[in-house]
Structure formats: C-alpha cells, structure tokens
Amino acid sequence: MEAKQKLESLLDELSKVNKLPRLSAAARDVDRIIELLSEAREQIAGPMDPHTASLTMAKLQNPIKTAFDKVNDDLKAASSAHKKLGKALDKNFPLKQLPTDNEITESHLPMVNRAIAMHLLREGQFGVASTFIAEAQTKNPPAASPDFDEPMEEDEDDDTDADGTPGLTISTDDDDDADLSSLHSQELQDKFAEMYRILQQLKAKNLLPAIDWARQNSAELEARGSNLEFDLSKLQYVWLFKGPAVNALPDDELNGRAGALAYARAHFSRFQARHLREIQRLASAMVFAPNLAASPYHDTFSIATAFSDVATSFTREFCSLLGLSAESPLYLAVTAGALALPRLMKYMLATRSKGTEWTTAGELPFETPLPESMLFHSIFVCPVSKEQTTADNPPMVIPCGHMLAHETLQKLCKGNRFKCPYCPSEGLMRDARRVIL
Numbered sequence: 026m027e028a029k030q031k032l033e034s035l036l037d038e039l040s041k042v043n044k045l046p047r048l049s050a051a052a053r054d055v056d057r058i059i060e061l062l063s064e065a066r067e068q069i070a071g072p073m074d075p076h077t078a079s080l081t082m083a084k085l086q087n088p089i090k091t092a093f094d095k096v097n098d099d100l101k102a103a104s105s106a107h108k109k110l111g112k113a114l115d116k117n118f119p120l121k122q123l124p125t126d127n128e129i130t131e132s133h134l135p136m137v138n139r140a141i142a143m144h145l146l147r148e149g150q151f152g153v154a155s156t157f158i159a160e161a162q163t164k165n166p167p168a169a170s171p172d173f174d175e176p177m178e179e180d181e182d183d184d185t186d187a188d189g190t191p192g193l194t195i196s197t198d199d200d201d202d203a204d205l206s207s208l209h210s211q212e213l214q215d216k217f218a219e220m221y222r223i224l225q226q227l228k229a230k231n232l233l234p235a236i237d238w239a240r241q242n243s244a245e246l247e248a249r250g251s252n253l254e255f256d257l258s259k260l261q262y263v264w265l266f267k268g269p270a271v272n273a274l275p276d277d278e279l280n281g282r283a284g285a286l287a288y289a290r291a292h293f294s295r296f297q298a299r300h301l302r303e304i305q306r307l308a309s310a311m312v313f314a315p316n317l318a319a320s321p322y323h324d325t326f327s328i329a330t331a332f333s334d335v336a337t338s339f340t341r342e343f344c345s346l347l348g349l350s351a352e353s354p355l356y357l358a359v360t361a362g363a364l365a366l367p368r369l370m371k372y373m374l375a376t377r378s379k380g381t382e383w384t385t386a387g388e389l390p391f392e393t394p395l396p397e398s399m400l401f402h403s404i405f406v407c408p409v410s411k412e413q414t415t416a417d418n419p420p421m422v423i424p425c426g427h428m429l430a431h432e433t434l435q436k437l438c439k440g441n442r443f444k445c446p447y448c449p450s451e452g453l454m455r456d457a458r459r460v461i462l
C-alpha cells in the first residue's frame with residue numbers, strides 16, 4: 026500500500042514536470058537567432074551601399090540581445106524543472122545502502138560483463154553490444170595465461186585484422202568461459218541479426234523466411250519434438266486461404282483457396298507421418314469455405330494471435346538451437362533479484378541486529394515468491410522432516426493425497442502400515458507412489 030502511494034505521488038510529480046518548460050523552447054529561440062543573422066547576412070552580401078550595410082548591422086543589435094536573454098531564461102526554467110524532478114526522486118526513493126557484504130560485480134567482473142554483452146546481443150542491440158565489449162576489453166584486458174603457447178605479438182596480429190570490426194573478436198580460445206573474447210560475439214550477432222530479420226518479416230505477416238529457416242533446421246527441430254515447421258506451414262495455408270481481402274497479397278492463382286490448395290499439395294506431404302489428422306482437417310475446411318465461421322473448423326481459421334504465437338515459438342526454437350533459453354538469463358536474474366530484494370534486506374537487517382548468521386552456502390534461509398514463469402526447478406520440502414527431497418529421498422504421495430519424503434514415510438511405518446500425520450487416514454506402504462516433479 027505504501028509503495029503504491031509513493032508511486033502515485035511520484036507519477037504526480039512527473040506529470041507536473043511534463044508541464045514544465047523544457048529545452049525545446051531554448052532550441053526554438055536559438056533557431057530564431059540564426060534566422061535573424063542569416064537574413065542580415067543575405068542583405069549585406071547583396072548589392073547595397075556601405076551605409077545600408079552598417080544600418081542593417083545596427084538594427085540587429087537589439088533583437089539579438091533580446092533573443093539571447095530569452096534563451097537564457099528558457100535554459101534557467103528547464104534546469105529548475107530538472108532539479109525539481111531530481112528532488113522528487115530523492116524524496117521518494119531515498120538512497121539506502123544495500124545490506125550485502127559481498128560485491129559480486131567485483132569478484133566476478135568478467136562473468137557479469139559477459140552476461141551483459143550476451144543480453145545486449147540477444148536483444149538485438151548490436152551497436153551497444155560491440156561498444157560495450159570493446160570498452161570492457163580495454164578497461165579489463167583478459168589476463169594472459171602463463172602457459173600460452175604462442176608469443177603475444179602474433180596473437181595480437183591475428184585479432185586486430187580478423188574482419189576489421191573493432192571489439193568483435195572471434196576467438197577460438199575456449200579455455201576461459203568467462204572471458205568476453207570467448208563469446209564469439211560476431212557469430213552470435215550474425216545469428217541474432219538473422220533471428221530479428223525473420224521476426225520482422227513475421228510481424229509484417231510474411232511467413233516465408235521463417236518457414237525457410239525451419240526447413241533448413243528441420244532435423245534438429247524434429248529431434249527436439251518441435252512442431253514449428255508444421256505450425257508455420259499450416260498458418261501459411263490458412264493465410265493464403267483467407268485470400269487477398271485479408272492477406273493483401275496479389276490476387277492470383279497463388280493466393281486464395283486455390284493458392285492454399287496448391288501450397289498444401291506442394292508442401293504438406295512431408296508432414297503426413299506426424300500431422301495427418303490436422304492436414305485432413307485443413308483440407309476438409311475447403312468444403313465449408315463459404316461459411317467457415319459457423320463450421321467445426323472456425324478455431325483453426327481464427328488467426329487473431331496466430332502470428333504472435335508462431336513468433337514466440339520461433340524465438341524459443343531459434344534460441345534453443347543456439348543452446349540458449351528463450352528469455353534473456355540476465356533479464357530473468359535481475360527481475361527475480363528485484364522481487365527477492367525486499368525479503369533479503371529484511372532478513373539481512375534482522376540477522377545483523379541479532380548478530381546471527383546463516384551458514385549454509387549458496388542457499389537462502391527463506392523462500393522467494395516468484396511468478397510461475399520464473400520457476401524452473403520444482404522442489405518439494407517434506408512437511409515433517411523439513412528436508413528438501415532428492416533423487417535418493419524422493420517425494421511420495423500417499424492414498425489420502427498428502428505428500429511426504431520417502432525417508433519420513435519409512436520412519437512412520439509400523440510394519441507395513443502408516444498413519445498420515447496430517448489426516449487420520451491409514452495407508453499401506455505399497456500404495457504410496459513416487460512423485461516425479
């Protein structure tokens with residue numbers, strides 16, 4: 026509640042600032058001065074007697090002075106508006122020292138830099154990425170390993186004229202994973218440039234580049250159990266089926282229902298083994314073409330989100346073939362960290378005031394509530410033993426539906442029977458089932 030109020034008052038301040046004068050007024054006035062001066066120059070340059078020239082100059086004096094004063098006033102007003110916003114920010118977000126002792130960015134700088142560079146590349150910010158990599162490398166040159174086989178000069182030569190792009194070195198040295206030069210940034214940039222080119226086409230409702238890509242990578246995609254190539258081809262069929270009135274493609278034999286049929290004949294045979302039923306549905310829809318909306322096929326042909334859906338799965342598959350997750354890990358880590366921060370701060374302050382310390386390394390003593398999309402590894406903590414289940418001590422579900430760790434269940438067992446610690450029902454050990462998370 027308090028945070029909401031803070032945010033509201035801050036938005037209030039921001040709307041006030043939006044109304045305040047800004048530098049555009051000053052820029053306009055400077056333009057006016059330039060105009061005055063240019064006019065005067067043209068007059069003097071033209072054929073006229075010296076007397077008129079000096080008169081023109083004299084006439085300039087006052088307007089120019091007033092204009093300069095106005096520019097100064099504009100600048101003052103804009104800078105005071107900035108100061109007001111700064112004060113509002115300071116008031117609402119007072120500087121708080123984070124109660125952490127380990128400065129992760131110092132001890133793992135190369136890794137942090139690598140994560141940032143990777144994030145920029147995968148977000149398509151290629152210019153920013155290459156500047157970042159170049160600057161990170163000049164500020165923190167990777168330490169030369171003592172057992173380097175070749176002399177340094179030779180290595181430097183190789184790097185500088187590799188492809189003429191400063192800062193984007195493709196190094197074949199994979200020894201140090203945290204090193205920026207092992208990022209293969211040029212290769213990654215090329216890959217992501219391709220991804221963004223295809224995504225842009227998808228946004229413009231052109232499926233063909235994405236279909237080409239999926240076809241080129243069909244073996245890998247199929248090995249992953251991906252239906253991307255078929256989903257794209259299916260959408261292409263539906264898209265053509267809708268005809269020029271919807272898809273705005275040329276009204277010829279390659280468009281409309283005839284075009285869709287021709288497309289299906291040319292391309293669908295390769296999907297028959299896996300998607301026969303779906304292909305049959307698509308073909309049967311032809312019969313209902315005059316009134317698709319009332320047909321059993323209207324679902325397949327409603328394409329409100331179809332293009333953004335295939336764009337999402339295309340991004341996911343493209344990244345996974347590169348061995349990357351669909352979401353930027355840096356984005357996930359920072360977002361999850363920001364969500365966890367309030368609890369972490371509370372905990373740190375509490376332990377500091379009590380002088381106690383949590384000793385288990387690499388683990389926090391409290392749970393961080395994260396949205397489902399950020400949960401990757403399900404864990405189960407036995408409610409009786411309070412231990413996290415493992416492969417050796419897996420979670421078990423008992424007939425009443427409660428879950429316990431395997432070891433806990435064994436301890437509860439008397440003979441072959443046990444009594445659930447949460448409800449009075451009894452069960453047999455053989456009825457307990459292992460839960461796979």
Ligand SMILES: [Zn+2]
Pocket residue numbers: 425426427445446447448449450
């Ligand atoms: Zn129970």
